[in-house]
Amino acid sequence: MTTIPQQIIYVAARMFEWRLTDLAGGNISVREGNKIYISARFSGSKKHWQLSDEDIISGDISTDALLEHPRFSREGRAHLAIYRTFPDVGAVIHAHPFHILPFCAAGRSMEPVLEQTEKFGITPLLPYAPAHSPKLAENIVAGLRGREDAIRKQAAAVLAERHGIFVAGKDLWATIDALKRLDWNAWCILAQNSLPPAPAHLAS
Ligand SMILES: [Zn+2]
Structure with missing residues (x-):
């Protein structure tokens, strides 16, 4: 691909097309050296994810200059904290x-139930902190700590209560792939509740 x-x-x-986020929020960033590229504020609500x-x-990772940018995503603070703490992270998606x-919404961590999500381990629910707060960024970093191997392999993720997911991966392709796998993993857990018991002749 291109730029x-x-x-x-x-x-x-x-x-957006795959229903991996809504219009209320989300953001995508990529690291290149000491530089972060990130989708702007209101990409969902005002642009419906049709970005140009x-x-x-874009701006420096090591300084807080971007926090003053009027279109810097409110969750960008968390992206900066992740890049500063984990040198192997090449992309972040919220x-x-x-x-x-x-x-x-239920305030529940998510266990892997598929072979394809085993490598991410348990996706933990973080202690509650309001959206966009420095405390949330702190909790996200703490929730990713110790999971560097999974990040080097592909990605690791954390859940923010009543809010959403943060996925940190080795590059953008690994990160969107992880997000999609984790969403299907979630669907498999939800769907099992509506699956009737197997009929007698199929029971193992
Ligand atoms: Zn959000």
Whole structure:
């Protein structure tokens, strides 16, 4: 693929199309050296995830200069904290996925139930902190700590209560792939509640 902003634009459109986020929020960022590229504030509510080059903000990771940018995403603070703490993270996605939000609403961590999600381990529910707060960024970093191997392999994620998911991965493709797998994992847990017992001749 082409430039980093174009890659983010592509992933943003797919993320919305696949119901991995809603119009209320979410953000996608990529690290290149000491630079972060991130989808702008209101990408969902005002742009419906149809982004163009001017909707991708960039700036230094090591300073707080971006926090003053009028279009810097309110959850961008968490992205910066993740990049500063984990040198192997190449991309971060925050999202409000259709099948994962029930876990956030219920205040419940999510266990892997598929072979394809085993490598992420348990996706823990973080202690509550309000959206956009420095405390939430702190909790996200704490929830990812000790999971560097999973990040180097693909990604690790945490759940914010009554809010959504944060996924940190080795690159953008690994990260959107992890988000999609975790959403299907969530669906498999939810669906088991509506699955009737197997008829006698199929019971093992
Ligand atoms: Zn959010």
